[in-house]
Amino acid sequence: MTIVTGAVIQAGTCLFDKERTFQKLADLVHDAAKQGAELVVLPEAFIGGYPKGLDFGVRLGMRSDEGRDDFRRYFEQSIAVPGPDADRISEIAANAGVHLVVGVVERDGATMHCAQLYYDAAGHLIGKHRKVMPTALERVVWGFGDGTGIVAPKTGLGVLGGAICWENYLPQLRLALYQKGVEFYCVSTVDDREVWLPTMQTVALEGRCFVLSAHQYFTRGDGPADYNPIQGDDPETKLIRGGSCIISPLGKVLAGPVFDEEAILTAELDKDEIVRGKYDLDVVGHYARPDLFTLLVNETPQRPVEFVGEE
Template sequence: MVHPFKAAVVQMASMPDDTLATAVNTAARLREAAANGARLVVFPEALIGGYPKGASFGAPVGMRKIEGREAFAHYHSAAIDLDGEEVSVLAEAAAETGAFAVVGVIERNGATLYCTVLYLDGAKGLVGKHRKLMPTAGERLIWGLGDGSTMPVFRTELGVIGAVICWENYMPALRMHMYHQGVSLYCAPTADDRDTWLPTMQHIALEGRTFVLTACQYITRAAYGPHHESALGDEPERVMMRGGSAIVGPLGRVLAGPDFSGETILYADIDLDEVIRAKFDFDATGHYARPDIFHLSVDTRAKPAVSEV
């Protein structure tokens, strides 16, 4: 194990109309964080491909407007294929720096889009992904539902790395599955910039006795093209997501952030011995688990695209 080490969360804006440029920007921020000593770097939800904040995709209950179909076609064109140039750009930066990166993307799989997190190992390239299991509210219109086959953790020299996206963090069974897999570096890419998000992250850190690294975009209306429908307003300076990225220790202490001031990179020193010290009096999957009473069953099989008869 390499410890202590430095970790970083990157608070930055997507370029929703230029996916490759966003990937290049992301790679530059990865290089910057690594140059400042970071070995693990976490990026926001839907960074590459974009989070369409404030858009309705023309879908009142019981009908779909033509402009909504056009909006979805535009959004679909901005998503990425996992064998595409954007992933190559990220993998090259990870290889160059030796850092482990966790990056939120919009993944294209045929006509269906997924809100996905990519795991990039500096020595191995793209090593895995997690598709968001349950898109929130209107997100269900534009993103497919992930399944249990993409809920991995990665045992690295830094620690056990896993990721849970945005409001998946309010799914107790999913959190417990991550704890059961031994996660010690719990990554939470998000689009939630509300004041209630940091207490959620502190709760998870305390519950799982894990380091929590959460990254959110800081993005204004100007970053979106003129075609974008915004229920938040169209003034170029309108803040669409205000950040709030943070790093929390395994006893709930905030080590970095939250930051609402603009694009930035936050750093914290990680000592995994703190995880063991924290579990002295509470271990959710150990001496506090009560397996004689409770049992968690997780189906990690991939679901077929077409129902089997």
């Protein structure tokens, strides 16, 4: 398959309402499939939410009871992988017949992770990536991923892979994904700054891969009445304004960026462009200098407790 139709969905979570969010996910993925999409990418923390403007009661050396309850409420919106909620996403991918990359808040024990889940068009979970470096206050509510989550699933469309939000500023992570042969670099994010577009163009140019960057468009009105972000209570306030885009391996903007509205962006992605691009730049091939620079990637699971002996 040479030409793949890719789509990025720009939409916001129904915050603290997992059931409505799942229905919205199903509707949006169905709509993307109707537009011919074969690969569909959704934003960071779409399932579980990104409660922008909450501080979870944190001050240096202090935590509040109200913040602990915000954390409990947020934890209730997270999903277990594997688990029934992950299976629901599987059904959505299979029903639409698309390869699906969706940002979720995953629970593992009592710890939450910001994650990307990868599904093939039959609904099989083929990869899970946990954000290896949460940014700023995110570290209060999310744990760290390890090397087991640097995934690059091989599919009938090509090699998928990607990173979440500011992980894209980790050059070592990007290089590891290039070495794994990523062709469709899937980004789930909530970064709505103007400078995000040149960041995505840089990734596409550097990796000579297609970049599909899906952003949330999220307003105060997408949250419940008792959601109290620092930005205020006006339901029209835009907390995350979007910026989704699709970029070619030579840095050309194929779709977007779109701001200030929900949207589904699609583009035809000709895989021959990847090889054409690597003609003069292959950072893990002829443009590398392993005699000078090497990267060691630890893919060993990082567990706090190991049991040795009989079961």
